[in-house]
Each structure stands twice: as structure tokens, then as C-alpha cells.
Amino acid sequence: MKFRGPPARGSPVVDGSLMAIFHQWLGYDHYIITLRRYTEGPESDTGVFAGVKVSDVMFAGIPVRVYEPPAGGLRRGLMYYHGGGFALCSGKKGSYDATNRMLSEELDTVVVSVESCLKSLQYEPLGPQCVCVSPEILAKYAVDPERVAVSGDSAGGNLAAAVAQEISTDDSMSVKFSVQALIYPALQGLDINTPSYIENQYAPSLNPSIMVQFWLQYLNADLSLEPQLLVNNHSALRHSPLTPELRSRVDWTTLLPEKYKKNHKPLIVENGSPEILKEVPGLLDVRAAPLLASPEVLAKLPRTYIITCEHDVLRDDGLMYARRLQDAGVMVTNDHYEDGFHGCFSLVMWPVDFDVGKRMLRGYISWLQKNL
Template sequence: MRLRWAGGVLLSVAAAYYIYSPLPSDVNGPWKLMILDALFRSFIHVGDMAHALGICHSVHVLNSVVSWAEVIEARSSPTVHVTDSAFGGVPSRVFQPVGGGAKLRRGVVYFHGGGWALLTGRMRSYDVLCRRMAEELDAVIVSVDYRLAPEAVFPDQFHDALAASRAFLSSEVLQHYRVDPARVGVSGDSAGGNLAAAVAQQMSADDSLSVKFRIQALIYPVLQALDLNTPSYQQNKNVPILHRHLMARFWLLYLGANPSLLPHLLSSPSSLLHPPIPPSIRAYVNWTALIPAKHQKHYRHIAMETGSGEVKEVVPGLLDIRAAPLLAEQSVLSRTPQAYVMTCEFDVLRDDGLMYARRLQDAGIRVTSDHYDDGFHGCMAFAYWPFWFKVGKRSLDNYIHWLDHNL
């Protein structure tokens, strides 16, 4: 009996030790976030072990868990008709409000997050999000299932996002779904926010298109990999659910680069600058000039180092605005649609979003910058049971409210 009791105590202590991680006092729901992070880390460790043993790629383990726990069939309801389709050859799930007669509706093309390697638009959380958008906005929502790494690498994901967007904005498709061509937007979260921003830039610059997006709504987007030592990367490097080293791994996976380059990507801005990057490009990630002083705090630029020839293969992707929309010229940004940019204080990607909002404003674009002082990366997905966070519900409500008033 005593032995069993002692074993239970030891297991409890070990579990508490594994789950607990020091979090900022202002983050919403710290204990729930710790549990969520512990679950995610466990799956990552299992994936890494499977990868090391040669069983399968680590992300395949994570996606298998997602498929088992989260992926659901297309199920219609009395208010929303849900079907699986394809646009431009890219699998997509369509959410259409029931009824409405012959009136034209709004439309949104949505790209899911997951570091260009994980998740799917058929997950329960995205299903709930898109259903709510369809109902409350009386809009047709297209959730795009672009290809994922490691089988697909840049620019495959971008090409899928662009192909699906072009196909949906064709006159035939808009007519079929009774969508108003003047009221279509593009949106996405995290890596999906990256794709949404890149697609918005590409389509805005294409004068051959008769229909273009009216708005772009970017949810804690990832927009550059030249500097993974911005204040938000330094401040939140160990904050769930997107740790700094994990974001760097996603970047290397997306760009089809060797994982051994991880230390170079994390070291300093200049360790990846081979050949040297022009000052004009560097200015686009100069957070000392682009983000408010209250977010810069006491952080300083990491000391510059000599460029490494080992990372030459990564540089084209790092400088390509289709992968890093923050690096686009002002002339490109000035043609993009009205923007909504959501950022969270406790997110490594916070400064990417803040810098992009500032650059869009400087280019003359109307921008709504929606910042959450108690938010963390991915919080908007956690507005429902079992991982319900107040900031998740608040951010989701405000996101839909903005769409309703601007689309």
C-alpha cells in the first residue's frame, strides 16, 4: 500500500514537473495553456522519436493525431450547407448559408495555420470557425486544404493558395455560389496568414484579373525569417504554443532546407545573409523603426555575425516575398486591399504582424491593428470546449465583427 502510494506521489510530481513551465503573469488561462502545451510537446517528442528511428517523418505523427482527434466529415446543418469541393485543383471545404433567395452574398477564402506542415481545414476547430463565419456574415466560406511539407515545399503551398483563390474569384464560380464579386476577402491564421498576405499581394498586382480581394484579414501571421530575434522572439521564445525553435523548424521545413541549419537561423539576422542583403531589404525588418517603443522594451538587436556559406541554399526562399510578404516593396504593398492584422503580446510572431501593419499604413493602406495584451499564439482557435480561453472568444468575436463591418 505504501509502495503504491509512494509511486502515485512520484508520478504526480513527475507529471507536474513536465506540465509546469513559467509563464508571463498576464497571459490568459496560464494553467490551461500549460496543459495544452504539455500535450503538444508530448506529440512532438513522439514524432521526433519516430523520425529518429526511421519510422516516419515527425510531422506525419502529429498529423495522424490531428486526423484521429480533429478531422470531421462535411456535415450540413439547418443553417449551413457544407460540401467538399476543389478550386483550381486544390481540395477545399465550402460553407454556404442555407436560404437567402437570389441575393448576392459575401465570400471569404480562408487558409489554415500549422507551419505549412500541419493541420487541415477539415479540423473541428476550423469547421466551427467557418460555420460561424458563414452564419453571422451570411457569407460563403472556402477553407482551402493546400499541400503540406515535407512532401510539398515552397512555393507549392503558395501556388495552391493562389490557384484556389483565382479559381474561386472566377466569374463562373462566383455566379454559381451567388457571391458578390465586390465583397470577397482573403484570410488566414499563422502560416495561413502568411499565405493570405502573399496571395493578396500577388493578386492585387495582377492587372489581368477583373475581380480582386476587397480585404485581407491576417491572424497572428508569420511574415519573415530574416530576423528571429525581434523583441517578440526574444520575449516569448519559450511561451506556448509556438516556441521560437519550433517556428525556426517550420521555416526550414517549408523552405526545403537542411534541418542542420537550425542554429544558423536562430543565431542572428546576419548569419543567413550570404550574399549580403541590400540595406533596402534590411529596412523592411528593422523593428527599431517599425514597432512601437512599448513593444521594443529593453531588447536590442542581436550582435551581427559573419554570413555563413552553409546557408546559401536557404537565401532565395528567405528573400522571396511569396514566402516573406514583409519584404515586399512599398509599390507592391500600396496596391493591396484594406487590412486587419491581429497580434498577441505573448507570441513570437507579434512583431511580424506589427511591422507589416506599419508598412501597410506607410504605403497608404487602411489598417486595423487588433492587439491582445493577454493573448498567445493560436488563441483564436481556443474559443470552445474543452480548451476554452476568454481571449480566444474575445478575439474571435472581434475578428468576425470587423469582417461584418468591412467586407
């Protein structure tokens, strides 16, 4: 299937969103609950498939699914956070499960898929994630401590970036990630009017309204704040704890390549609603907004791979992060897909398979093969 624009009606992504909006409007169920029920397929079984052993275990109280390739010396290790707005999808179902099996087999990699959702991963307790790279766990699964990666897509890319930052600056951690691979990551909620948010405001796969709802739910905030965030009232100049230094870390006018700025103008509100940042402090917390990390933190991060898509509200988050990492001296590869849209990395299985998604997956695997 060749892609020539965002997915049209008739795909599970779009139909699920429409049904979820309708159910919430009727008062039948919450948007997220309906969308999760509509888009998730059946859970895949554990066992041995094509030589890959699959098992469901708990790491520090967090459910994970482990994929082990056939035994034979030390293997690579990959810690993966699936996308879904911190609330949807499961690493045990559909394309996520299939992709992790493929990664484990093709890369001879032990893949640890973390069940990242609202119930198990709030932005505060990232510490338990570190157990995945503890010497004990790595030894148990015969993982080479010099070849461990962290990765994720969308909201999972946010979690992967946050965990990478935390581990890179934690002197008590003897094992550090050797690479990070982020697929159209969500990295900040302060500017909902970047060029990519404006250009893709009607995108069916992910629009600004839905992304803001995801942010508010993840940060345990009142959903009634959505209209304020959509017009950047939360990042107003007056009385804002968002200092000029922090603003510079999300300033797309200096961080984006010229081709993506076009004729857009930054939306900077003078008064707005500055109290929002006090009500929702997570918007300023680097554990929730990795793009806000200081240059000193970024400089400690490993080689980085970032996928961005043209038809995606999160495009500029990834592009700005790539620029900030490069400025901090980190080796960065940014693969940008002009025909890509948010979510296409997971749309690689019949009957909803897109050519761009397949190319993206092959490029991701190829980069890991060479760099991990």
C-alpha cells in the same frame, strides 16, 4: 476559462508538442507527423448544418471545403487558410470547421477553406489560388465580386498575405480582394531575434525552434540549418544578398512601436553564414516572406485587419506589417491582445476553450461584419 499566461501542460497544444519531441528523439516518427496525429480531431462530415451547406471540392487541383449559407441573393465571399506551420491541422476538422460554419451563417458568407499543408502549398505556385476569385467561381456560388475577403491564421496568415499581394498586382485578375484579415501571421524568416522571439523563446504553444523548423520544411531546406537561423547567421552583413533596402523592410528598430522595443538590441551578425540565403532563396522571396514586399506592392492592398498577441513569437511580424501597410497608405486595424498567445484563436471549443480566444473570434467577426 480566463487566461493569465501561455497554455500550461495538460492542453493538447503542449502535450502534443512534448509527445512529438519525444517520438522524434526516439526515432519513432518525425516531429510533424506525430504532432499532426496528436492534435487533429476527427474530420467533420459534409452536408447541411444549421442551414449551411458544406461540400468538399477541388479548385485547380487544390482541395477546398466550401461553406454556403442559405440562398438569397449575392453573398459575401471569404477565402480562408488555416494555420499549422504549413504542415499541421485541417480546415475539415475541429475548431476550424466549426468556425467556418459560424462565419458562413452569421456573415451570410460563402467560405472557401483551403487545405493548406506541405503537400499542397509550397511557396512557389500561388497562381492556382487565384481561381477562387475567378468570375466563374464567384458566379457559381452567388458571391458578390465587390465583397470578397482573404484571411488566415499563423502560417495561413502568411499564405493569405502572399495571395493578397499577388492578386493585387496581377492586372489579369478582374476581381480583387476588398479586405484581408490576418491572425498572428508569420511574415518573415530573416530575423529570428525580434523582441517577441526573445520574450517568448520558451512559449509552449510556439517557440523559435519549432517556427524555424516550420520555415525550413516549407522552403524545402535542410533541417540541420536550424541552429544557424536561430542566431541570425543566415542574415549576416558580409556578402549577404540581403540589401540595405530589404533589411529596412524587416527592421524592428524602426517599425515597432516603442513599447515593444523595451531594452532589446538587434542581433546583426557580421560574418555568419551568408551562403544560407543562396541555399534557401525562399527566405528572400516575397511569396514566402510578405513582409519583404515593396512599398509599391503594399500600396495596392485592400483594407487590412491584423490580430497580434503579446505572448507570441510572431507578434512583431504582425506589428511590423501593420506599420508598413499604414506607411504605404493602406487602412489598417490592429487588434492586439495583451493576454493572447499563439494559437488561441482556435481554442474556442470545449474542453479547451479560452476566454481570450472567444473574444478574439468575436472581434474578428465584428470587423468583417462592418468592413466586408
